[in-house]
Amino acid sequence: MKEHKNFDKNKFIKKNKYKIVVYSLVVVAVVILGITLVKRNFTNNDIQSASNSSYENVDKNNGKKDDNIKPNEAGDIMVVMYHSINQKSNHYQWHRSKSEFLADLEYMYKHDYVLISMKEYLSNDIDIPRGKTPILLTFDDGLKSTFAIIKNKMGRYVLNPDSLVGILEEFKREHPDFGSGGVLYVTSNPFKNDAFHNTKTEGSYYDKFKYLDSLGYEIGNHTYHHYDLATLSSSSIKEEAGKVNEMVSDSYNGYQVKYFAYPYGNIPSDEKIKVIKKGKYKDILYKHESAVLAGPRSPYFTNPITKDFNAYKIPRTIASSGANQDMYWYFKYYEKHKSERYVSDGDRTKLSISAKMKNEINKKKTEGFNVEYVE
Numbered sequence: 001m002k003e004h005k006n007f008d009k010n011k012f013i014k015k016n017k018y019k020i021v022v023y024s025l026v027v028v029a030v031v032i033l034g035i036t037l038v039k040r041n042f043t044n045n046d047i048q049s050a051s052n053s054s055y056e057n058v059d060k061n062n063g064k065k066d067d068n069i070k071p072n073e074a075g076d077i078m079v080v081m082y083h084s085i086n087q088k089s090n091h092y093q094w095h096r097s098k099s100e101f102l103a104d105l106e107y108m109y110k111h112d113y114v115l116i117s118m119k120e121y122l123s124n125d126i127d128i129p130r131g132k133t134p135i136l137l138t139f140d141d142g143l144k145s146t147f148a149i150i151k152n153k154m155g156r157y158v159l160n161p162d163s164l165v166g167i168l169e170e171f172k173r174e175h176p177d178f179g180s181g182g183v184l185y186v187t188s189n190p191f192k193n194d195a196f197h198n199t200k201t202e203g204s205y206y207d208k209f210k211y212l213d214s215l216g217y218e219i220g221n222h223t224y225h226h227y228d229l230a231t232l233s234s235s236s237i238k239e240e241a242g243k244v245n246e247m248v249s250d251s252y253n254g255y256q257v258k259y260f261a262y263p264y265g266n267i268p269s270d271e272k273i274k275v276i277k278k279g280k281y282k283d284i285l286y287k288h289e290s291a292v293l294a295g296p297r298s299p300y301f302t303n304p305i306t307k308d309f310n311a312y313k314i315p316r317t318i319a320s321s322g323a324n325q326d327m328y329w330y331f332k333y334y335e336k337h338k339s340e341r342y343v344s345d346g347d348r349t350k351l352s353i354s355a356k357m358k359n360e361i362n363k364k365k366t367e368g369f370n371v372e373y374v375e
Helices: 009-053 098-110 118-123 164-174 205-214 234-251 270-277 327-336 355-360
Strands: 078-082 113-115 133-139 149-151 157-159 183-186 218-221 259-261 278-281 284-287 290-292 350-354 370-374
Touching: 078 327, 098 164, 098 327, 118 133, 118 218, 133 164, 149 205, 157 164, 157 205, 183 259, 205 218, 205 234, 218 234, 234 270, 234 278, 234 284, 270 278, 350 355, 355 370
Parallel strands: 078 133, 113 133, 133 183, 183 218, 218 259, 259 290, 350 370
Antiparallel strands: 149 157, 278 284
16 A cells, blocks of 8 residues: 555654554553453363362252262271382282382272371371272381482482382372372381392481481381291290380480381280280380281271271281282272272261161270261
8 A cells, every 4th residue: 555645654653652652552451451351261161160070069959069979987998018129020929010019009099099197097087088098008127129218419318219109209299189198117227128129228217217207107116027926925025026116216316116017917916915015125115006917817907996996906908919818809899899998078077987887886986076877
């Protein structure tokens, strides 16, 4: 298009430059406002969509939660036994390769399991989302492929990602709703030796115990020499238990070990179990609140609030696949018998219990909770 012969563009701009600036600013503001409104509408739609897809979804017809999920907080809670990393294809069933361990975690997460601590397990004070099932992981023998720390370039201790705990913590970072907790049962020289995987490790007992504690793990007692307790006297059992408690207490600010694991899963007589529950070694008092077996045993997996629960004979399942009553055997069992496993109601202050289990409940263990029996 040709310009009008009497039109001087430079003169026009100079004369109206302030009007042009104001007009330009108005146009920019209008454009920004339009984009903001579109984005706000998009975000609100996303939030509404996410809310509608949650298991906490509210039914628009009656205002109640969608109750396809039936809570039962007296249901079974699995306790799983791990040991070490072993990368050989024909390794012992109580060891796991790195890929197998990661597959275990992925299965648990996909099937709504959430990690808890032994403290939460024993107290039933379990704070997990509605519809989720707690699971307690335990690690025996205090091997370095289970847990190891190393120094980074800055000279600070960091978790060795080559260890089971390192793999687990990385998985938790990627899945922050997977929960936290677990017990590592130690013997003499914790996290220094391993016959199955040469994991690099550094640091003193203090450094290791402090790091574990900071991650929310609990330190347990697996006896000093890993002897078969069924063959020992009461005084020898007291020494075996007391030495571990002394070592941990002296190494880490008087830390009191509260949880015990029987070597080989062999249980001594009830009279000798009294020495495991509490005792005194070298003027150091110890008291264990629980003791775990090395495999499943009747009454198998129960719940600490049921009458048949024995805190000093807690069954565990071996972390393997393909053996009778191993971890995946129980996973499949609870998929078929979902009403038997613990399912959370999402309310930490309340215990929602299947009405069918009313006569199985130890009422002393439910004190402090609002108890509701549900059909």
